[in-house]
Amino acid sequence: MTSLVPDTDLDYSTLYTARLTTAVADSSGNPLATDYTWSFTTVAVPPDTEGPTVTATVPTDAAVGVAADVAVTATFNEALDPVTMSGTSFTLVPEGGSAVAATVSYEVSGSLATLTPDTPLDMETLYTAHLSTAITDTTGNPLADEYVWSFTTVSPPDTVPPTVVSNVPVADALAVPVANSVSATFDEAMDPATLTTATFTLTPDGGSAVTATVGYDPAGLATTLTPDVPLDFGTLYEARLTTVVADTSGNGLAVDHVWSFTTELSDLVAPYVTAWEPAPDEVEVLVETTVKATFSEGIDPTTLTTSSFTLTPQGGPAITAQVSYDALTFMATLVPAANLEYATTYEARLTTAITDVVGNPLAGDEVWTFTTRLDAPLCRITTSTTDFSAGLLSGLMISEYDNSITGGQMRLQAPQSDLFLVPTLDPMWQITKPSGGFTPVISNGILDGQERDDATYETSAMEMITTYGEGVVCETRAMIQPGSAFSSIGFMSSSSSLNQWAFFSTRGTGDDPVPVIHTSVRGSDSTIDDVPTTVTLDEWHDFKVIWLPGTVEFYVDGALVDTRTSVDITLPQRFGYYKSAGSDSSLLIDWVRVTPYAVAAGSYESMVQDAGEPGVTWTELASLGTEPVGTSVSYETRTGETSTPDGSWSSWDAVVAGTLASPVGRYAQYRAALTTSDLMTSPVVDEIQLCFEFAPGDTIAPTVLATVPDTDAVDVAIDAPVTATFDEMIDAATLTSLSFTLTPDGGSAVLATVSLDGTGTVASLVPDVALDWATLYSAQLTTAIADTSGNPLAADHTWSFTTTNEPDTTAPTVLATVPDTDAVDVAIDAPITATFDEMIDAA
CATH class of the missing domain: 2.60.40.1220 (Immunoglobulin-like)
Structure with a gap:
């Protein structure tokens, strides 16, 4: 019906x-x-x-x-x-x-x-x-x-002023640690824009407000003031939240919230280690590893040296390494000059020569051991600028961590950066001295800032065209050579007139017998404020200048060397350099970038990695780099047997603790995701290793997983193809019209075309002419069929089916x-x- x-x-x-x-x-x-x-x-x-x-x-x-x-x-x-x-x-x-x-x-x-x-x-x-x-x-x-x-x-609208329900330290607290932060918790959500270093202050008795960072936690309704340096011992401090501090409805505190506390008379507590990397007794450690230790408090960086932080192989001398310290995270890092040895136990040691900022040493040597992996894995390594550039970047940029383009890094995209990888100057720059310009020498990824068009060696200066206001960071890897009285690099209102600036400079000492690199600031009052540093000339250094409202911070090789407060720079600034005349010495620049970063997240998709053989197991993904607080790096992988990803490839699977979940395959790809919650900071990836293992020799015979038509199927179409699916790849040369046949009951094998699909696992038999109606057929796969390792079927595989009846022709x-x-x-x-x-x- x-x-x-x-x-x-x-x-x-x-x-x-x-x-x-x-x-x-x-x-x-x-x-x-x-x-x-x-x-x-x-x-x-x-x-x-x-x-x-x-x-x-x-x-x-x-x-x-x-x-x-x-x-x-x-x-x-x-x-x-x-x-x-x-x-x-x-x-x-x-x-x-x-x-x-x-x-x-x-x-x-x-x-x-x-x-x-x-x-x-x-x-x-x-x-x-x-x-x-x-x-x-x-x-x-x-x-x-x-x-x-x-x-x-x-x-009804909220008109009730917020109140402080608690503060740390509590009012009139005594013996407060000098490394303490100060916080206050409110009874409702606050407007973070009203919580600043002007509205939340900490002032010693008879002094000026300490320099500090103020933050707000919306989940805990709490604001925190973190002093830039430890407080003074035995001192009364007043904490103050002014009435400018307001809730999200704009209601300010009814009155200033003020409380006081007194710091401890002296710090007698020894620092100690809270985290280790690699972990104590860890095995299978990568030979490319760095060694890190995080302390319970701030450490005096002058006490952390290659003598007080060592790495020693069992039965051998301490290795050659570089040691650095991050004052923000209390982390010490030891970077070996060369890869570690395989199958070796190493002892990491922090000696009692290391002290906190008030001179308390470690209570005893901190010692732990770890063992490197037994042998070198087979890995595809991404480490140079060329390697990283071969992949697909979105929201990311390639940078360098040393003065060679072989030292590549990947980080979030900066609004302006230059690696000087081509011999001509990028249009982002303008030359301001000499007045007629010059052709800078760029070779092997290094810019020579000295004018060399003739032997006069004139004053040379250039700058980025883009200008910036406060809340910006410039970073550069450079080598300042002695010879010119003034060699300057950093922020400047103009590299030709130098009205206002915040930069590193030799400040007239560059041609002295003992030249000195200074941090230098000149604000709107035209007062030049120079502070000498111990930074060496004629060596590569990473220079960084952070220009914040009223404050400028200077870093060299990741360490804070100077902080200026009450800075009043009113003119827009450019990144640039200036080198005075009279010397053929060089001011060498390897790379430069200006941040905050342009995006909070970016991704990288690698080029396809080839293991060289099918059926390879991709075992692990290891990466080197840094993940500052508030940043993250995560990875995914996929695999396949075709050189270009297609529908036969696996889906993207997350890498967990370095372990891959992707199935076997000759080819693999990885995908990295970098994120940050603070555009002033980016995670950095220095190297990525994607490792694999070849499968052991295959001695197992292939088996048939499924057939079409099914065994004993009926009403099969007379033009239906006949297929068999195997559990592994089949050697196509063994699949022929003799090893795969189709025979009617009581007759001879039909003429047909036999083929193997692209995966190598599905065999098809297509008869040259339609089959007979209502007839029983037997399909057979013989033991002549073998897998790609030469293992034949254990026995002939046979199944039968019956074709459909002849059709009805009545209306x-x-x-x-x-x-x-x-x-x-x-x-x-x-x-x-x-x-x-x-x-x-x-x-």
């Missing part, structure tokens, strides 16, 4: 004709012999007896935060009798009260009723709207039941219809059906 169901009701009192055309065919494809038609008449129009219904309301039921001046509306499914819509049939009642005075109106065009209160509603109040059964449609049918819905009006006929031919008073929503004498093709 077939049915026709109209999408909408038919018209009343109308004659309809139903038709089945000769396009209708049975399941064997035989059509009706002729079109089949019949007619019927629908029922007369019934009277309207249904009441109206509400289809929408404003506000919606249970709405909250509704404006006090809201107009309440209800939309109906049909036209109403306007006379029945009034202030008694449509009411609005507050909880526990009487109906509000209001005007009720009705718009015929949209069947929309509106109740407009005469005065604004009360705030934070539950109101209930009522539509009574007195409301009728135009034929007099009323609402079936009273329609009711409720909503709550908006809360179908209609046995009955609903409604009958010439039927009358047929319901307008009645389905129309026809019953056939055999099964019909639904298509």
Whole structure:
């Protein structure tokens, strides 16, 4: 039986004709012999007896935060009798009260009723709207039941000042550690923009406010002031939050919140190690590892040396290494000059020569050991600028960590950077001295800042065209050579006029017998403030200048060397350098970048890595780099057997603790995601190793996992291909028309084409001509078929199936219809059906 169901009701009192055309065919494809038609008449129009219904309301039921001046509306499914819509049939009642005075109106065009209160509603109040059964449609049918819905009006605005519920240290606390931070917790959410070093201060008795960083934790409703340096011993300090500090509604503290505490008389607590990398007794450590130790408090960086922090192989002398210290994280890092040895136990040692900032040494030598991996893995390594550039970067940039392009790094994209990888100057730069310009020498990724167009050696200066305001960082790897009195590099308003600046400079000593690199600042008052450093000339250093509101910080090789406060730089600044005339010495620049970073997240997709053989197990991904607080680096991998990723490749799988979840495959790719919560900081990736192992020799015979058609299948199409799926790759040379056959019962093997698909695991047999109807066929895979390691099938694999019967060629006929031919008073929503004498093709 077939049915026709109209999408909408038919018209009343109308004659309809139903038709089945000769396009209708049975399941064997035989059509009706002729079109089949019949007619019927629908029922007369019934009277309207249904009441109206509400289809929408404003506000919606249970709405909250509704404006006090809201107009309440209800939309109906049909036209109403306007006379029945009034202030008694449509009411609005507050909880526990009487109906509000209001005007009720009705718009015929949209069947929309509106109740407009005469005065604004009360705030934070539950109101209930009522539509009574007195409301009728135009034929007099009323609402079936009273329609009711409720909503709550908006809360009144917040005008209550915030208060401090607790502070650390508590008021009048004694013996507070000098390395302590100061915090206050509020009773509500605060506007972070109002919490600054001007509104949250810490001042010693009789002194000026300490330099510090102020932050806000929205989850804990707490603000924290962290002094830049430890507080003084035995000193009374006053902490103050001013009335500028406000909540998110703009309400400031009612009065300044002030409390005091006194620091400890002296620090007698020895520092200790809280974290180790590699961990104590760790094995299978990469030979490229760095060794790190995190302390319980700030360490005097002058006590951390290659003598007080050592790494020694078992039975040997301490290795050559570089040692550095991060004052922000209390982390000491030892970087070996060369890779460690395989299968070797190393002892890391921190001696009692290491002290905290007040001179307390470690209580005893801190010693731990770890063992490197047994042998060198087979790895594909990404480490140079060329390696990283071969992948696909989004929101990331390639940088260098030394004065060679072989030392590549990957980090978030800076708005401006230059690696000087081409011999011509990038358009981001402009040369300001000499006045006629010059052609700078750029070779092997290094810029020589000295003018060398002739032997005069004139004053040379250049700068980035882009200018910046405060809240910016410039970083560069450079070598300042002695010879010129003035060699300067960093922020400057103009490299030609040098009105205001914050840079590193020899400040007139560059041609002295003992030249000195200074930190130098000149603000709007034109006062030049120079502070000498111990930074050496004629060596490569990483120079960094951080220009914040009222403050400039100077870093060399990651260590803070100077901080300036009350700095008033009013002119926009550029990154640039200046070198005075009279010397052919060089001011060498390896790379430069200016931040904050342009994005908070970026990704990197590597080029396809080739292990050289199929079926390889990709075992681990190891990376070297740094992840400062608030940053992260994560990895994913995918694998496949084709040189270009396609549908046969695995999906991306996360790398967890260096371990890969991707399946075996000759080829692999990794994807890195770098993020930061602070655009002043970026995670850095120095090197990525993607390692693999070859599978052991295969001695296992292949097996058949599935066949098409299935064993003993019936009604198989006579043109159906015959396939077999194996559990591993098959040697295509062993799959032939002799090793894969199809034979009818009592006959000879059919002529056919045999092939293997792209995965090497699915064999197909396609007969040259259609098979016979209603015939039993046997398919056979012989032991001549072998896998790619030469292992044959353990035994012949045979299965059978039967083809379908010959098709039906008789036309179908209609046995009955609903409604009958010439039927009358047929319901307008009645389905129309026809019953056939055999099964019909639904298509």
